[in-house]
Amino acid sequence: MKYISTRGAAPTLSFGEAMMTGLARDGGLYIPDSVPVMPQGEITALAGLSYEETAFRVMRPYLGGFFAEDEFRGLIDAAYKGFHHAARAPMVQLAPNHFLLELFHGPTLAFKDFAMQLIGQMMQAALAKTGERITIVGATSGDTGSAAMEAFRGLANVDVFILFPHGRVSDVQRRQMTTASEANCHALAIDGSFDDAQARVKDMFNDFAFRDGVRLAGVNSINWARVLAQVVYYFYAAVALGAPQRAVSFTVPTGNFGDIFAGYIARQMGLPIERLVIATNQNDILDRAIRSGAYKTDGVRPTISPSMDIEVSSNFERVLFDAYGRDGSAVSALMAELKAGGFHISQGALEMLRATFASGRCSEDETLATIARHFKTTGEVLCPHSAVGVKVAEDHLGRTPMITLATAHPAKFPDAVERATGLRPGLPPHMADLFERPERMTRVPNDLATLEALVRERIAH
Ligand SMILES: *Cc1c(COP(=O)(O)O)cnc(C)c1O
Numbered sequence: 001m002k003y004i005s006t007r008g009a010a011p012t013l014s015f016g017e018a019m020m021t022g023l024a025r026d027g028g029l030y031i032p033d034s035v036p037v038m039p040q041g042e043i044t045a046l047a048g049l050s051y052e053e054t055a056f057r058v059m060r061p062y063l064g065g066f067f068a069e070d071e072f073r074g075l076i077d078a079a080y081k082g083f084h085h086a087a088r089a090p091m092v093q094l095a096p097n098h099f100l101l102e103l104f105h106g107p108t109l110a111f112k113d114f115a116m117q118l119i120g121q122m123m124q125a126a127l128a129k130t131g132e133r134i135t136i137v138g139a140t141s142g143d144t145g146s147a148a149m150e151a152f153r154g155l156a157n158v159d160v161f162i163l164f165p166h167g168r169v170s171d172v173q174r175r176q177m178t179t180a181s182e183a184n185c186h187a188l189a190i191d192g193s194f195d196d197a198q199a200r201v202k203d204m205f206n207d208f209a210f211r212d213g214v215r216l217a218g219v220n221s222i223n224w225a226r227v228l229a230q231v232v233y234y235f236y237a238a239v240a241l242g243a244p245q246r247a248v249s250f251t252v253p254t255g256n257f258g259d260i261f262a263g264y265i266a267r268q269m270g271l272p273i274e275r276l277v278i279a280t281n282q283n284d285i286l287d288r289a290i291r292s293g294a295y296k297t298d299g300v301r302p303t304i305s306p307s308m309d310i311e312v313s314s315n316f317e318r319v320l321f322d323a324y325g326r327d328g329s330a331v332s333a334l335m336a337e338l339k340a341g342g343f344h345i346s347q348g349a350l351e352m353l354r355a356t357f358a359s360g361r362c363s364e365d366e367t368l369a370t371i372a373r374h375f376k377t378t379g380e381v382l383c384p385h386s387a388v389g390v391k392v393a394e395d396h397l398g399r400t401p402m403i404t405l406a407t408a409h410p411a412k413f414p415d416a417v418e419r420a421t422g423l424r425p426g427l428p429p430h431m432a433d434l435f436e437r438p439e440r441m442t443r444v445p446n447d448l449a450t451l452e453a454l455v456r457e458r459i460a461h
Contacts, residue, residue, distance in 0.1 A: 008328015022218025221258025296342030
């Protein structure tokens, strides 16, 4: 299996190279040159398997032999052994045809752990073979950063720098980043928004002298290996409800489009997914795009679901690549237009997108009302992101079972949950002392040269 860039002008890479590279050198994102279809019989055979075995069977075709089979099984087991639920991704029922897939039982209480724990294991194994050192730089609206710190803390051959928007992540999210005491962990609070943080990280990748000098690697959701790890739970959940004999739909609280793009890949692999519903908060560029065809930036307004507060969804480029017939130069042209404010999706591309995706938006009031209503009627305590998903899913219920992804634990966003329910959700026991641990972070300006100098200086020690 080979990996190609969505902009068509970067070298073709192997799985291991794509994982270590992150962003392609032409500014594009790596994607498999063709998606392997899983025969119906093999999907049927997933019924009743453990999460780990499901993960092995779903991901194996993408590795191109980069890890030996036994080694890969070992990495998967190590990645998920720190999860606090035996099922890893348990499902609960909210209504006759509506299910909630709980993806928040990992060490940092958000779905990001599924991919980050595995990529940590895989990168460590790859680096141990070559003796190389890498520098990971990532931008976060909160959960990616905490998951990355947790996955990479203390690893011998890695420094990890996480940029987060100062004052715009929850206290729990910030503390999960700033309380990692290991010397290889660097939490950077940037004066700006998540989009500023993400833009500076992209700038670092596009500065090839810097990129090569510090051996930069990325673990943002643009990293193909992260998308791949997330494909697994779509299979796991759908098979539990009777796939491939019975089709299902998914609703996904969406920001950077990484999680729902994994669902799109599962569908391409042959998993019978009828609809993938994009759920956005009031930062609704994707909902507007699917409804109107206009992909136009409109600023970011902070919400109580901060991990979805983004102006531009990086991974949307991957699905545009398919919608435009895998034409890298067409995607490059669109991305240039986006820099100037936006573009109109062509009629053909929009039809392709609407055949797979539906969308909806959930306001701040609706988010709170959904948390309150479910607390009363089902007893389920939803985090605000999951509530956005549940509300939009409820607008799309039909005969096909709907699975909504619960992306974070309510205790990660206690203020919003308390406002809605009157009850402050407590941290699980393994994190009970989070607010007593000392914090360590650096305030940084939204300036590329300053950031690059800081990274160089820190890794020299
Ligand atoms: C990251 C995140 C999202 C958005 O996921 P994307 O892959 O960026 O679309 C939603 N909810 C929570 C809790 C998150 O951490």
